[in-house]
Amino acid sequence: KAGVTQTPRYLIKTRGQQVTLSCSPISGHRSVSWYQQTPGQGLQFLFEYFSETQRNKGNFPGRFSGRQFSNSRSEMNVSTLELGDSALYLCASSLLRPPGEAFFGQGTRLTVV
Amino acid sequence: DQQVKQNSPSLSVQEGRISILNCDYTNSMFDYFLWYKKYPAEGPTFLISISSIKDKNEDGRFTVFLNKSAKHLSLHIVPSQPGDSAVYFCAASLRDMRFGAGTRLTVKP
Numbered sequence: 001k002a003g004v005t006q007t008p009r010y011l012i013k014t015r016g017q018q019v020t021l022s023c024s025p026i027s028g029h030r031s032v033s034w035y036q037q038t039p040g041q042g043l044q045f046l047f048e049y050f051s052e053t054q055r056n057k058g059n060f061p062g063r064f065s066g067r068q069f070s071n072s073r074s075e076m077n078v079s080t081l082e083l084g085d086s087a088l089y090l091c092a093s094s095l096l097r098p099p100g101e102a103f104f105g106q107g108t109r110l111t112v113v
Numbered sequence: 114d115q116q117v118k119q120n121s122p123s124l125s126v127q128e129g130r131i132s133i134l135n136c137d138y139t140n141s142m143f144d145y146f147l148w149y150k151k152y153p154a155e156g157p158t159f160l161i162s163i164s165s166i167k168d169k170n171e172d173g174r175f176t177v178f179l180n181k182s183a184k185h186l187s188l189h190i191v192p193s194q195p196g197d198s199a200v201y202f203c204a205a206s207l208r209d210m211r212f213g214a215g216t217r218l219t220v221k222p
Contacts, residue, residue: 004156033209033210035212040122040214041214042117042119042202042212042213042214042215043157043202043204043212043215044212045209045210045211045212048209055208055209056208056209058209090156090157092156092210097208100145100206101147101159101162102159102210103159104149104156104157104158105156106154106155106156107156
């Protein structure tokens with residue numbers, strides 16, 4: 001079965017702009033989590049959605065938001081981009097809510113210039 | 114908040130020897146622990162997990178040990194192979210999954 005699909009794979013934006021990233025989970029998976037990966041910081045938890053509801057949120061400013069649709073696809077939005085937002089954004093899907101094994105997409109590499 | 118810590122950013126071992134990757138956590142409420150492996154340009158892939166009610170779980174060459182009193186877990190890879198060279202992330206789960214910063218393992222032929 002198809003894995004987790006994230007689009008786009010690469011993105012270059014300028015400071016002040018906004019960006020929307022997309023994640024299609026594995027079919028049947030209802031939990032989608034988003035992570036930011038930067039060098040030396042590992043994977044920082046952004047938020048988790050389950051059945052179209054945000055269940056948990058990490059310590060990120062309100063510029064970072066997301067949503068989940070009825071087909072479990074999820075989008076993440078970052079407004080007023082800053083240089084420090086440059087990172088690899090990873091989406092993970094799970095059959096059930098955490099804990100449990102999660103399947104990751106290849107990520108979206110965002111560069112803010 | 115660094116609830117999950119991997120204090121060794123890198124580790125280098127010889128092929129055939131044991132690789133030991135370590136992880137510490139601060140929240141005693143975590144009830145499930147996982148290890149993921151990540152190759153460049155790919156997302157992390159699940160490797161092995163352990164529930165907080167166990168102290169050891171084994172899967173082929175990979176064994177995870179959990180010491181709840183020390184809030185410490187480790188991943189043992191025996192024997193190490195060059196294909197094991199990757200970044201390894203430790204994760205701990207309660208209501209969501211929190212990751213460490215990762216350890217880059219290099220297995221030399």
